[in-house]
Structure formats: C-alpha cells, structure tokens
Amino acid sequence: MERHDHRLPDVWLGANFWSRTGGPLMWRHYSPTVVREELSVLADHGLTMTRSFFYWPDFQPAPECLDEEKVSHFADFLAAHAELGMTTVPTFIVGHMSGENWDPSWRADRPIYSDVWMVSQQAWFIEHLTARFADHPAIAGWLISNEIPIYGGQAPEPVVTAWARLMVQAVRAGGGRQPVSIGDGAWGLEVSGHDSGFSVRRLAELTDFVGPHVYAMETDVIRSHLKAAFICELAAVGDRPVVLEEFGLSSDFASGAKAERFYRQFLFTTLTAGATGWIAWNNTDYDDLAAQRPYSHHPFEMHFGITDSRGRPKPPLKALEEFSGVLAAIELTRCRRADVDAALVVPSYLSAGYPFHDEAQRRLAAAHGEQAYIAAREAGLPVGVIREKEDGGLPEGYRLYLVPSVKELAGPSWLQLAELARGGATVYVSYCAGESPDQRGPWWSATEELFGVRNDLAYGLNDPVDDVVTIRFTADFGDIRAGQTLEFTAAGNENSRAYLPVEVIDGRVVAVDRNGRPMIVVKEHDSGRAVLSTIPVEHFAARRRGANPEDTWRLYQALASLASIPRPLGVDDPRVLVDSLERDDGVVFHILVSEHPDRARIRLDGRPGLIKPDGLIKPDGLTDLDGEPVGDSVLLDPYGVAVLRSGAGDAESTGGMSGTGAS
Known part of the structure; x- marks a missing residue:
C-alpha cells in the first residue's frame, strides 16, 4: 500500500533567517552587504531558500499603514535572493519570536482571531504585502504566522479555522499564487493530543502544506532521533505535503559534534518519513545582541545558528550541505516512498474529540504509536501510519496491522479487525489498561471472536506485573523458535503497569511468563490470524528512560515473518x-x-x-x-x-x- 507522499513542486532546503545585524529588529538596522554575505554562506553550502519574517510592529506601525522604508528593505532582501538563485517564504503575522511576544502599538489587547476590526487589519496587512511581492521570482511560498498559538492564544476550532480561512483568502486577494500555510507549528490535536483550536486536519483544507516545528526534549537517544519522523507521519493527516518549517538546536545545549549528529539523524529519518522540505532554525548566531530582547532574557536563543555571529559555518551546516548533495544525487522530486505491507494504527481517540475523554489518554495514544514506530523501524519493517476513522473503520489492504498498547478503539473497528484477519491479514493488538484510574481497563469488543479469549479481570482492580517480564515461547512464532525468550522491563504508573488475565477459549497460547500465564495468544482466521499480547510492551518502553532498542522489535520482526512480508534488503540489527x-x-x-x-x-x-x-x-x-x-x-x-x-x-x-x- 502507498504511504503518504505528497510533495511540493520544488524541494525546500534552507534556514529561517534573521540577519545578525538585529535579529527581529534587522529591518531597523538593515545592511544589504551583510545580508548578501549571510545568504552567500548558505548558498555556498547547498541551501536554496530561507523563511523570512515581516516583524509586525515594524511593518505595520498604524492601522492600514505600511512602513515604506521597511518594505523597501524587504525588496532588496528579495533581490539578494534572486542574485544567488535562492527563494524565500515570507511570514506575515510575526508577534511571537524566540521567547517573547511583541504587539503592534495599536493592537490594544484586541483578540487576534475574533475581533472583527483586528481580523480585518491582519487581512489588510497580508493582502497589501502580498500585492507588493507576489510576482517576484524569489517568492517560493507564504506563511500566515509564526507560532501564533503562543501569541494569539488558543480558541475554539471553528473560530481559529474561520480566521485562518480569511488570512489565506487575503493572500489570494493580493495575487499570491504560491503555496501557503499557517505557520502555527502543527501542534494541534491530531499530532499532540492537545486541542488548541488549531486542527491540522481542518487547516489542511485551506492550505497547501503543513509545517511542523519540532524542538522536543527526550530521555532516549533513538526516540529523540525518530521523534520528528513520527511527527511527520502524524502531520500528514490532512493529505498535504509536510515541510519541517522549524527544527534545530542551540549550541548551548549540545556540543558541535553532537549537534551535527542530531541534524544528520533528523534530516535522513524525516526524509524517509515523507518530508518534502527542511528549514533549519536558524541562519546565524547573535552574540553581538546579548543586551537586546529576547536574547537578553533567553540567551540560549543567540546560538541556534548554523553559522556563528561572524558568518562562519557551524557543524550543523556541514550536515545540511551533505544532505543537499544526497537530495541532488537521488533527484528527490522524481522519488516516492516505497510501498509497504504493514500498517501502524493510530486510534481515532487521538483526534476525534470524543466527549468524556481526557487529554492524558490522547497523549498516551500518541506515545504508544511513536514507540511502535520506533520498534518497527528497528525491525526493518517500514510501516504506513494509518488513522482509525471517527466512530470506527480502518483502511484495508495491508498484510499486517499493528495496534500497539491500545486501551480504546471505536466499536466497529474491533469487528473489522476480525474481518481483516479472515481476509488474510495478520492483526496484532497489545493490551493497555491506561494510566487513568477512571474507567481503567480495556474499552474493547469481540475479544472472544477476535482472539479466542475471555478476559479474567476483577472489576475495579488491575493485575500488576513483575519488574521484568520474561516471556518464553512454547511454540514457533514466525521466525522465533519454541524455547526462545524475550524480555521486557515494566514501566508506567500504578494503573498501566499491568497485564490482561485471560481465559483461553479457542486461541492458541504461544508464549507464557514465568508463572505460566498466557502472554502471546494466536487465533487463526481462515487465511489470516489475530495475535494478542496481554502485556503493553510498547507502553513499557515509551515510559522508560534509555529504553531503545528493546525486545519489541524482535516481536515485530516475527510478526512480519508470520505475515510473509519480504525484506529485500535485510539488516538484522535493531540499531x-x-x-x-x-x-x-x-x-x-x-x-x-x-x-x-x-x-x-x-x-x-x-x-x-x-x-x-x-x-x-x-x-x-x-x-x-x-x-x-x-x-x-x-x-x-x-x-x-x-x-x-x-x-x-x-x-x-x-x-x-x-x-x-x-x-
């Protein structure tokens, strides 16, 4: 089956750009010479574009008014790009930047999304700036905002979506034909589990690409390296190209060698996750601006540059240059992601906003999906990340379905899983009671039909596991032989650190723990099968520091063998x-x-x-x-x-x- 693979006409590889002459205040201290020096360093290292910013307090000093001096500086900025064969993606509503919010002096605390006059001023600003520059060959696209959920706050989804629609229409009214997106960071419900009003799915209906901003901290090296890749998979929910609009790190947080390593991992893992653009944060350091806000109070923000404050390349720029060479060598615009036979299921509870369902459980679903994605990659098993439809239903056509550490799927999906197994698929589900004490336990249906087991739970109680769960296979399971063992270190809280006790009816036990309790049960369904793990192996790993690699990858490799999924280029090494x-x-x-x-x-x-x-x-x-x-x-x-x-x-x-x- 095809994976999401929507691409822009051109590959974007570049940097978010503030000149070292002023950071966000660069337009007050604009130097055509310095800007050309800065852009030349980027171009010399294979970068082809920038993301640029209309710092709102400077460009719109009064309602329905543009600062013509700043506009002329931006025109020269575009000319500098054209001279080097580069392009840029301007960003309009820039009130938040690097740890501080700045208002135009005339805003007077009016709501950004719902005050009619304030919305009209934003639309006027966007339309008139677009009209000035829409025909310039250096314009590659447009962004409405910079992380506006931090600046304008959260709001109900219908309000945010209505505001976004008007902003995009303002670009089109100004003659902007290039791709446009919101610039919100793609932090919405479908990716993070938190409902800020900025729905990735709804905003995708209005825009041409989605742009995650990724700066996650982690406690596990491999999870850190694959986090942005999984975010790319989740952000494709709206069937739009995914552009890593912001990513990077401060050299105050990492050595040069480890910063280069992080960039290299980030670039190549997101390449195979379907990203079509990469815009690093950011082009330069700002050591000469230590007394200027926001750097005075967020000094680490001075050192996100891929060049230092004198324009000399830093290690991340080396990784970007190498990546640029690979993109050219493979001719990325002619490439597509290879088809896959395995699907990783993301429950609809992550994005549907069902009543009486809490954010903690949504975030847990995302964490389990991420850990399953890691284990599949370690097993050499490329997967398509698929989403359960609201109120139930899954895409068909895969040989293997992975439903990791699941507390809840919609009722019809449980019935469909049995149909998929009867149709020849291998369906894998692992149990998780969830971390909340509220309605703790499996929100499952048809377990006897699907797995050939009945639960043996006692109401209101759970069944804790040992600190380390060793499972021994009593029968061959894919390429795992009878007698072999896998080991899983338990983690989670007092609710989730538990297994599912079962009474086996017509399933077949293939692995047990040290007490002889069923850990892996298989039920054959015509030409397919359903596989139940009674322990939440993905949850255990997701809640552990330094967990990866752990033995879930070996379980997934066996599942791929059961499902007869070929590995034309096999590497039996989870690292x-x-x-x-x-x-x-x-x-x-x-x-x-x-x-x-x-x-x-x-x-x-x-x-x-x-x-x-x-x-x-x-x-x-x-x-x-x-x-x-x-x-x-x-x-x-x-x-x-x-x-x-x-x-x-x-x-x-x-x-x-x-x-x-x-x-």
Whole structure:
C-alpha cells in the first residue's frame, strides 16, 4: 500500500533567517552587504531558500499603514535572493519570536482571531504585502504566522479555522499564487493530543502544506532521533505535503559534534518519513545582541545558528550541505516512498474529540504509536501510519496491522479487525489498561471472536506485573523458535503497569511468563490470524528512560515473518534503521541510519532485486551513490548514514555522498 507522499513542486532546503545585524529588529538596522554575505554562506553550502519574517510592529506601525522604508528593505532582501538563485517564504503575522511576544502599538489587547476590526487589519496587512511581492521570482511560498498559538492564544476550532480561512483568502486577494500555510507549528490535536483550536486536519483544507516545528526534549537517544519522523507521519493527516518549517538546536545545549549528529539523524529519518522540505532554525548566531530582547532574557536563543555571529559555518551546516548533495544525487522530486505491507494504527481517540475523554489518554495514544514506530523501524519493517476513522473503520489492504498498547478503539473497528484477519491479514493488538484510574481497563469488543479469549479481570482492580517480564515461547512464532525468550522491563504508573488475565477459549497460547500465564495468544482466521499480547510492551518502553532498542522489535520482526512480508534488503540489527525511496526510472535508494554510538560494520542479509514468478529474489545489483559495488556489509560511522542504490536507471544521474558516515 502507498504511504503518504505528497510533495511540493520544488524541494525546500534552507534556514529561517534573521540577519545578525538585529535579529527581529534587522529591518531597523538593515545592511544589504551583510545580508548578501549571510545568504552567500548558505548558498555556498547547498541551501536554496530561507523563511523570512515581516516583524509586525515594524511593518505595520498604524492601522492600514505600511512602513515604506521597511518594505523597501524587504525588496532588496528579495533581490539578494534572486542574485544567488535562492527563494524565500515570507511570514506575515510575526508577534511571537524566540521567547517573547511583541504587539503592534495599536493592537490594544484586541483578540487576534475574533475581533472583527483586528481580523480585518491582519487581512489588510497580508493582502497589501502580498500585492507588493507576489510576482517576484524569489517568492517560493507564504506563511500566515509564526507560532501564533503562543501569541494569539488558543480558541475554539471553528473560530481559529474561520480566521485562518480569511488570512489565506487575503493572500489570494493580493495575487499570491504560491503555496501557503499557517505557520502555527502543527501542534494541534491530531499530532499532540492537545486541542488548541488549531486542527491540522481542518487547516489542511485551506492550505497547501503543513509545517511542523519540532524542538522536543527526550530521555532516549533513538526516540529523540525518530521523534520528528513520527511527527511527520502524524502531520500528514490532512493529505498535504509536510515541510519541517522549524527544527534545530542551540549550541548551548549540545556540543558541535553532537549537534551535527542530531541534524544528520533528523534530516535522513524525516526524509524517509515523507518530508518534502527542511528549514533549519536558524541562519546565524547573535552574540553581538546579548543586551537586546529576547536574547537578553533567553540567551540560549543567540546560538541556534548554523553559522556563528561572524558568518562562519557551524557543524550543523556541514550536515545540511551533505544532505543537499544526497537530495541532488537521488533527484528527490522524481522519488516516492516505497510501498509497504504493514500498517501502524493510530486510534481515532487521538483526534476525534470524543466527549468524556481526557487529554492524558490522547497523549498516551500518541506515545504508544511513536514507540511502535520506533520498534518497527528497528525491525526493518517500514510501516504506513494509518488513522482509525471517527466512530470506527480502518483502511484495508495491508498484510499486517499493528495496534500497539491500545486501551480504546471505536466499536466497529474491533469487528473489522476480525474481518481483516479472515481476509488474510495478520492483526496484532497489545493490551493497555491506561494510566487513568477512571474507567481503567480495556474499552474493547469481540475479544472472544477476535482472539479466542475471555478476559479474567476483577472489576475495579488491575493485575500488576513483575519488574521484568520474561516471556518464553512454547511454540514457533514466525521466525522465533519454541524455547526462545524475550524480555521486557515494566514501566508506567500504578494503573498501566499491568497485564490482561485471560481465559483461553479457542486461541492458541504461544508464549507464557514465568508463572505460566498466557502472554502471546494466536487465533487463526481462515487465511489470516489475530495475535494478542496481554502485556503493553510498547507502553513499557515509551515510559522508560534509555529504553531503545528493546525486545519489541524482535516481536515485530516475527510478526512480519508470520505475515510473509519480504525484506529485500535485510539488516538484522535493531540499531540500524532501513527504509527506501523509489525513483521514477526504477532505481531504489536504500537509506541506512545507524544508531550505534561507535563505528560499526553492518552485514546486509538480503539483496535488493526483482521478485521472479517462482518467488525467489533476482539480484539486481547494489552500489553506493558513486556506482561502486557494495559487498555483504557496509561500514557506518557513529550515528552515520549510508545511501545505497539498486535497480536500473541512469547511473550517471547520481553523484557521491561523502561524509555522511558511510565507509
């Protein structure tokens, strides 16, 4: 089945831009010379665009008034881009920036989204600035705001959506034909579980792309490296291209080497997660502005630059330059994500806003999905992230469905899972009681029909597990042999750190714990099967510091074997993440991302190729991007990346990718 793969006509790779002459006040201290120096450094390292900002207090000093001096500075800014063959995406309503909110002097605390006069002033501002610059060749797109939920606050979804519709219409009224989006950070209900009023799904109906802003802190290295990738998967709920509109880190928070490592991981894991653009935060450091707000009170904000305050490249710019080379080598606009046979189910409870359902449970559903995504990637099992429909229903056509640590699905979905199993799919579900004491336990239906078990719960109580749960397989399970064991360290609170006691009716127990209690139960359904894990393995890992990799990846690998999902390029190492892109001439690019902290030689256990009618894989060649044949292994630097290619196509259309961590 196809994964989300909506793309902009051009690949955006660039940086959010404030000149070192003033940060947000750059238009008061504008230097054409310095701006051209700053842009030249970016262009020299393979970046092709910027995201720019109309700092609102400066550009609209009074109602229905533009500051012509600032507008002329922006015109020169566009000219500087054109001179270098670069483009920019201007951002209109910039009242929040880097830890402080700034109002135009005339706002007088009027509500941003619902005061009619205030909304009309924003629309006027957007329409008139768009009219000034819509035909300029350096304009690549438009953004309505910068993280406006922080500046304008939260509001009911209908109010926010109505405001957003008027703002987008103002761009179109001004003659803006380029792609447009909101600039809100994509932090809405469908991604975070928190209902701020900024619905990713509803806003996608009005816009041309969605732009996550990702700065998450973490307690697990692999979770940190894959967090933005999973956010990309969730943000595609509206079937729009995903552009990483903001990402990065302050060098006050990470060493140079680890900052470069983070950028490299972020770029390549989001590439295989369907991102179509990357705009780093931000272009430069601001050491000369230490006494200027917001840097005076948020001094770490001075050091998010990919160049220092003298314009010299910092380590993240090296990672961006290497990534630029790979994008050119594979010709990303000609590529699509490879189809998948496995689906990771996101419950509708994350986004539907059902009554009497709390935010904590929504956030838990997102955390479980993220951990399952990590385990699948560790298992070498690319997945399509699919969403349950409101009030029930799942997309069909996958060989394997993963429903991880689930407390709740809508009633019709439980019935459909049995139908999918009867139709030949392998359906995996793991139990979770949830973290809330309110209605604790499984909101499930048809467990006897689906799994061949009845729950043996006592009302109002749960069934705690040992600190470490070791499960022993009593029968072969996919590529796991009878007698083998998996180990899971328990975590969670007093409600969730529990298992599901069951009475087995016509299911088959294939794994037990040390007390002989059923841990994995399989029920055959015609040509398919349903697999129940009575312990929430994904929940345990999601709630642990430094958990990954843990044995859920091995369980998922066995599920893939049960579902007969081939792995043409197999890597039996959970610290190497493998996914692929397919180009329109038949070339397949295999992207290997190492999670090893040391240099590692990685054995390639499969060969990419064409599956012949007899079911065997016909070798079709495996090379690096320089066309050099690859043997049975590849050497990866610590947290490094390798891009390999197979298939036909024009070998001369690709180039090398030195320095990404492959040897």
